Amino acid sequence: MGSVLSTRAKVWWAVITVVVLVGALFPVLSIFMTSFKSSSDINSGTFLPPRWSVENYEQILTSGGSAQELFLSALRNSIGISLIATVIAVVLATLCAYAIARLNFPGKRLILTTALGVSIFPVVSIVTPLFNLWRNIGLYDTWPGLIIPYLSLTLPISIWTLAAFFRQIPWELEQAAQVDGATPWQAFRKAIVPLAAPGVFTTALIAFFIAWNDFVYGISLTSTSAARPVPAALAFFTGASYFEEPTGAISAAAVVVTIPVVVLVVLFQRQIVSGLTQGAVKG
C-alpha cells in the first residue's frame, strides 16, 4: 500500500491510465454524442452535435416514434429475461456451490469441470441445433427459449465464483453459533449469510450483465417482439426512409440500455469490490 512512486513512474502511470480511459470511453462518448444529433446532422463529421436534439430519444421512447414499438417491447423482454435468468442461476448456483464447498461427495470435481466445459463451449456452435430444436418443441421466440440458453452462460460462472467464495467462509462460525445457543437455522442466518451475501450479490450482478449483453442467442432464437431482447432489436431499427441509416436511433437505444448497467455498478460498487476482495483479507 504505502509504497511511494517516483515522479517518473507517476507520469508513466498517468499516461497509461489516460490512454486506457480514452480507448475505453471514447466510443461510448461518441455514441452518446451521436444520439443527440438530429438526422440531418448525422453525417456532419463533428464530434459534438452542431445542434443538440432529442429527436432520436423521441423516436424510440415516445408514442408515435417510429421505433418506439420495437424498442420498448425489446426493453421489457431484456429486463424480464435477464432478471429471471439471473435469479434462477444464482439460486441454483448457491445451492450447488454450497454443496461443493461444504460436502465431500463423489463427482464433485466432475461437476466443476463440466461447468467449466460448458462455459468454454462456443456459443455459435450451439445456436443452429438449438434453433432447430426450439422450433420443434415450441420454445422458439418465447421467454423460456432465451432463459434456458442464458442459464448455460450464467450458471457455470456463478457456480465457480460462488464455490470459490464459499470455500473461504470459516464454517466453524456455524458451529460456534450453535454452541452460543443458536438453532441450526439461526446459525446459518446470523453467522454465515452476512458473510456470504456480498459474494452472492457480486455473482448476481455478473450473471445479470452476461444475460443483458447477449446478442447471438437473442437474434437467432427470436423472430418477433414476443421475446426479442434489446441488443437484437437494435439490428431491426429502420430509418425514416429506405436510404436513411437509423444511426441516431440506434445510438439513443444503446445509451438507454447502458444506463441500468452503469447505475447498478455505481450503486453497488462497494459490495462488488468487497465481494471480489473478500478472500484477500484475513479476518
Added chain:
Amino acid sequence: MASITLKDIVKRYGDGFLAVDNVNLDIADGEFVILVGPSGSGKSTILRMIVGLEDITSGELDIDGVRVNDKAPRDRDLAMVFQNYALYPHLTVAENIAFPLRLAKGKHSEEEIRQKVERAADMLDLREHLDRKPANLSGGQRQRVAMGRAIVRDAKAFLFDEPLSNLDAKLRGQTRTEIARLQRRLGTTTVYVTHDQTEAMTLGDRVAVLRRGVLQQVASPRGLYEQPVNLFVAGFIGTPPMNFLPGEVKGGRIELPFGEFDLPESLASAVGDRGLVIVGLRPEHFEDARLVDPEKKDRGHTFEIQVDVTEWLGAELYAYVPFDMHESVKGQLEELDRELDGEGLRTQFVVALDSASRVRDGDTTELWFDPTKMMIFDPETSENLTRDDEEAERIETDNVEDRRRSLERAQKQEAQV
C-alpha cells in the same frame, strides 16, 4: 456450573476409524480438567462430543447427572473457545461478546446486555476495543474476545480447544496465566484440550492423558510426573522428556548403558524375575559429580561418560550423551518416540545439570545419579513396575486439598473487591 460425566464413550467414524475408545472420566463441579495427548489421540473429538458438535457412537454423557447424548449444542448450555477463535467478522467486538445473550431472546434487556458485555470486557482488558471489528485486532486480542464470548453468559462449563496454539510463545505464557486466574475467579467447570504438556501441567487440577483414543491416566500434574502408570505417560510428561534406557538385571545388579550398579532392594522386588527391563530416569535426577555434596554422593552412584553436546540455559545446563540401544527393546522405544511426535533421530539421553557445571561439548566427565529414583518399566506391557499406589493416592488427596484452599482464597479476594 456443573459436573460432567463420561461413561464408556466411544467414537467410531463412518470409515471405521476408532477415534475414541471407551473413555471414562468424571469431571467434578468447578474442576479444571485438561485433555492432553499427541496429535490423533482423540482429545479434540472428546471435547466436540461433550459440546455436541460430534455424535457419540456409544456410551453416555451426563451433565449434572442428566443424559445429554441426544441434545443439540444449544440445549447443553456450554461455552466453547475455538482454536482459531471463530469470531464473527461482520460484528464488532461488543456484538461478538453479546452474541450468545442476543440469541437468548427476551431473556436480557438491552441494558443488561451492555452491563454484562462491559463486565466481561473489563475482566479481559478489552474495554477500549469494544467498537472495533475482529479483523483489526491482534491475535492475542482476538483470543480474548473469544474468551469474552464464552464467559459473558453463565454457561455450565467452559470448553477450550487448543486456545493458545495460534499465539507466539511470550503471549502464550501470559494468556495461560490469565486463563488460570479467570477460571479460579469464576470457579466454572472447565475442560481444556491441548497437545502442549506445559499447558497441561500448569493449568490443570487434573490431567487426562490420551493415546490413540484410549485414556492412559487421569491424575494431578504431580501424580503424572512422579507416579506415571506406563512408559507413554512417563515419556509424555516433563521437559526435557524422561530418558529410557535398557537395563539388564543379573544377580541383584543392573547393567545400564553407562555402567553396572547394585539394584536397590525396593526396585529389585518390582523387577521380579525379569532379565531385561526399561529404566526411566528423568534428566534432573543426574548431577555433575563434582558439585554433589559428599554426604549425598554416598547415597548414589557415579560414573564416567563422554558428553556429546551441551546446552547452557542460564538456570541449568543440558548435556546430551549418546548410547547404544539394546536390540530387544529398540523397536518398542522407537515406536514410543513416534507416538510422542518425535523423529527418532538418535539414541541419546539428556541430563540436566546445575548451571555452575563446567561440562562442555566433548568433555569426558563424572556424573552422579540416585538409583532409587529409577522407574522400571516392563518391556512387554510398558507398565510402570515401580509405581507406588499409596503415594499416588496421597498426591491426589493433597492436590484436592490445595485446590480447595486456592479456590477459597480466590473467592474471598473476589468478595473484597
